[in-house]
Amino acid sequence: MKTFYATTPIYYVNDLPHIGHIYTTVVTDVLTRYHRLVGEKTRYLTGTDEHGQNIERAAAAQGIAPIELANQVVARYHELWRTFDIAHDDFIRTTEPRHRRGVEEIVRRIEASGDLYLDRHEGWYCASCEAFYTEKELVDGKCPVHEKPAAWQSEENVFFRLSKYAKPLLETYRTRPDFVRPENRRAEVMSFVEAGLKDISVSRTNVKWGVPFPGRPGHVVYVWLDALSNYVTALGFGSEDDALYREFWLNAEGRRVHLIGKDILRFHAVYWPAFLLSAGLPLPTSVWAHGWWLRDAKKMSKSVGNVVRPDALVRDFGPDALRYFLMREMAFGQDASFSDQAFLERYNADLANDLGNTVSRISALCRQAFGTSPPEPCEENEIIAAWGRARQDYRTAMDDFAFHRGLETIWRFLSEINGYVVSREPWKVLKDEGRSGRVSRILYAASEGVRLAAGLLWPFMPSTSRKIFALLGAAPEDPKLADLEWGRLPTGAAIAPAEALFPRVDTAAYFAAKEESAMTDTPAAPESDGRISIQDFQRVQLVTGRVVEAERVPKSNKLVRLQVDLGSERRQVVAGIAAQYEPEALVGRNVVIVANLKPAKLMGVESDGMVLAATVGEAGEPSLLEVAADVPPGSTVK
Numbered sequence: 001m002k003t004f005y006a007t008t009p010i011y012y013v014n015d016l017p018h019i020g021h022i023y024t025t026v027v028t029d030v031l032t033r034y035h036r037l038v039g040e041k042t043r044y045l046t047g048t049d050e051h052g053q054n055i056e057r058a059a060a061a062q063g064i065a066p067i068e069l070a071n072q073v074v075a076r077y078h079e080l081w082r083t084f085d086i087a088h089d090d091f092i093r094t095t096e097p098r099h100r101r102g103v104e105e106i107v108r109r110i111e112a113s114g115d116l117y118l119d120r121h122e123g124w125y126c127a128s129c130e131a132f133y134t135e136k137e138l139v140d141g142k143c144p145v146h147e148k149p150a151a152w153q154s155e156e157n158v159f160f161r162l163s164k165y166a167k168p169l170l171e172t173y174r175t176r177p178d179f180v181r182p183e184n185r186r187a188e189v190m191s192f193v194e195a196g197l198k199d200i201s202v203s204r205t206n207v208k209w210g211v212p213f214p215g216r217p218g219h220v221v222y223v224w225l226d227a228l229s230n231y232v233t234a235l236g237f238g239s240e241d242d243a244l245y246r247e248f249w250l251n252a253e254g255r256r257v258h259l260i261g262k263d264i265l266r267f268h269a270v271y272w273p274a275f276l277l278s279a280g281l282p283l284p285t286s287v288w289a290h291g292w293w294l295r296d297a298k299k300m301s302k303s304v305g306n307v308v309r310p311d312a313l314v315r316d317f318g319p320d321a322l323r324y325f326l327m328r329e330m331a332f333g334q335d336a337s338f339s340d341q342a343f344l345e346r347y348n349a350d351l352a353n354d355l356g357n358t359v360s361r362i363s364a365l366c367r368q369a370f371g372t373s374p375p376e377p378c379e380e381n382e383i384i385a386a387w388g389r390a391r392q393d394y395r396t397a398m399d400d401f402a403f404h405r406g407l408e409t410i411w412r413f414l415s416e417i418n419g420y421v422v423s424r425e426p427w428k429v430l431k432d433e434g435r436s437g438r439v440s441r442i443l444y445a446a447s448e449g450v451r452l453a454a455g456l457l458w459p460f461m462p463s464t465s466r467k468i469f470a471l472l473g474a475a476p477e478d479p480k481l482a483d484l485e486w487g488r489l490p491t492g493a494a495i496a497p498a499e500a501l502f503p504r505v506d507t508a509a510y511f512a513a514k515e516e517s518a519m520t521d522t523p524a525a526p527e528s529d530g531r532i533s534i535q536d537f538q539r540v541q542l543v544t545g546r547v548v549e550a551e552r553v554p555k556s557n558k559l560v561r562l563q564v565d566l567g568s569e570r571r572q573v574v575a576g577i578a579a580q581y582e583p584e585a586l587v588g589r590n591v592v593i594v595a596n597l598k599p600a601k602l603m604g605v606e607s608d609g610m611v612l613a614a615t616v617g618e619a620g621e622p623s624l625l626e627v628a629a630d631v632p633p634g635s636t637v638k
């Protein structure tokens with residue numbers, strides 16, 4: 001049987017979800033619902049990536065165990081996916097025993113292929129990616145994704161013979177053009193592999209929070225090998241009951257699609273298939289990479305500090321409006337910018353006007369004319385032909401992952417229905433002829449058109465689609481494309497008074513209210529004696545750092561630009577201490593840094609953190625807070 005298995009990446013639990021994570025999850029939801037609509041048996045997997053150094057560190061900064069941090073963030077993910085009507089069938093956490101068993105089995109199989117060996121590993125390491133880069137890949141010594149300085153790292157690791165798989169991988173890209181999508185990403189991956197593949201390290205000894213590496217005491221499995229395995233461990237690979245694995249992964253007629261952001265393409269299109277080939281498991285059918293949501297021309301991310309959290313928009317406009325915006329505004333595969341302004345424009349134009357008004361006008365006319373839906377079904381060639389085109393174009397777009405075009409098709413059809421109603425003027429006919437057959441015919445064709453449009457809309461906006469069905473007196477279940485045939489609208493069903501699906505928003509008033517609440521929103525008041533709780537204090541992440549470079553900020557008397565080694569990364573921090581300290585005298589000092597401060601620009605120079613100093617005397621002259629020379633950089637201060 002034809003099956004369809006779709007996955008999102010599993011999300012790190014050191015960050016709360018933002019628009020970027022929601023996008024990948026909504027796209028996968030739309031895609032899986034679409035395959036359900038066309039009648040396939042589907043399975044949708046999402047989950048969380050809970051091991052590794054970043055999580056270990058984020059938890060330590062809050063003074064809690066990694067699993068506690070994971071539990072808190074996972075609860076937030078569950079809540080959010082419920083809010084967004086995400087219909088996933090499973091949610092895997094990499095800390096679950098079923099996952100660990102599967103990872104161990106994959107590692108054992110890779111080992112059995114003779115693809116693992118022990119060696120010393122040295123290289124430039126980006127702690128945020130948890131990955132090594134070659135000198136050439138760095139941009140000005142910084143990680144190309146996070147734009148943070150990479151740190152030199154050296155340790156004994158288990159290596160995987162990735163080099164052995166360059167040929168079979170290239171063969172796969174060549175013979176299966178759908179393996180990496182869209183086309184520009186496929187070309188990118190091919191040229192990366194054509195340039196030659198180096199073996200990669202797949203274990204860590206400096207990290208404790210992970211799956212112990214089978215047969216290699218002291219090592220844990222590299223977080224990416226651990227994480228990627230989720231796509232099969234969640235199906236029961238490596239456990240006694242592997243029925244789902246057989247149904248969705250081994251099935252020759254099944255499709256297996258990974259949806260990801262372009263930043264994690266290499267892991268999915270190169271490493272993952274190589275691991276699978278080595279372990280003797282089938283490959284996924286496709287890896288589809290989407291672009292980034294940008295804000296101020298930069299990728300939205302926690303480390304840049306420019307993320308949009310969905311809470312206010314969902315509260316004010318409902319989940320479907322945001323689902324619509326994300327799917328309509330971004331051409332799948334390309335980058336797009338997020339702004340409240342663009343969101344509100346689309347909300348008013350596309351949702352309040354095109355969709356909401358069309359639906360409420362037609363249902364109100366039916367109610368006015370008959371008190372119910374129209375009495376008689378009819379054939380109306382103009383709308384039937386428009387429907388035939390819409391259905392065809394929709395399928396083509398959706399099969400090509402061009403979701404924005406899928407939506408355009410629905411909107412074109414709605415506008416055709418609208419044009420039909422306006423040109424037939426049923427309100428006039430009603431006045432002239434009363435409840436005539438002609439009125440019934442126009443309203444039937446329009447209502448039936450809207451019902452069919454609501455069917456196509458279901459993958460994108462499930463609750464709106466159901467509301468429209470209900471409003472027309474049609475059964476509000478999960479629709480199937482096969483049932484979206486002309487003439488199935490039940491006639492004579494009671495029609496409820498039309499509620500506005502998307503009430504129009506006064507954009508200027510919305511922004512004014514938002515500004516006002518931002519001004520009056522004060523942070524939670526401290527206890528009356530001014531004391532804060534330990535949890536409040538733990539929100540500030542303090543770590544030790546060693547100054548490795550220092551220079552004056554040009555044209556400033558006060559500011560020095562410091563490069564500070566925080567153990568796993570280097571940070572640029574600007575400090576107002578130039579009047580008291582010569583830059584040369586700062587190098588080598590062990591200082592204390594606020595590591596989770598939002599980055600800021602001082603005299604045009606980016607500062608990613610803050611150096612602590614005591615302020616002395618009336619003038620508040622800074623005196624650096626220093627720690628003993630033998631305290632390693634990156635130690636937590638609490």
Ligand code: MSP
Nearest residue numbers: 009010011012020021049227228260261292293300
């Ligand atoms: N844990 C890894 C994935 C392991 S999959 C075996 C990871 N997690 S993540 O939480 O950092 O990111 C998950 C997904 O969110 C990625 O697909 C990433 O591209 C996406 N997004 C995060 N920020 C984004 C934007 N600003 N825009 C669009 N998507 C981006 O990577």
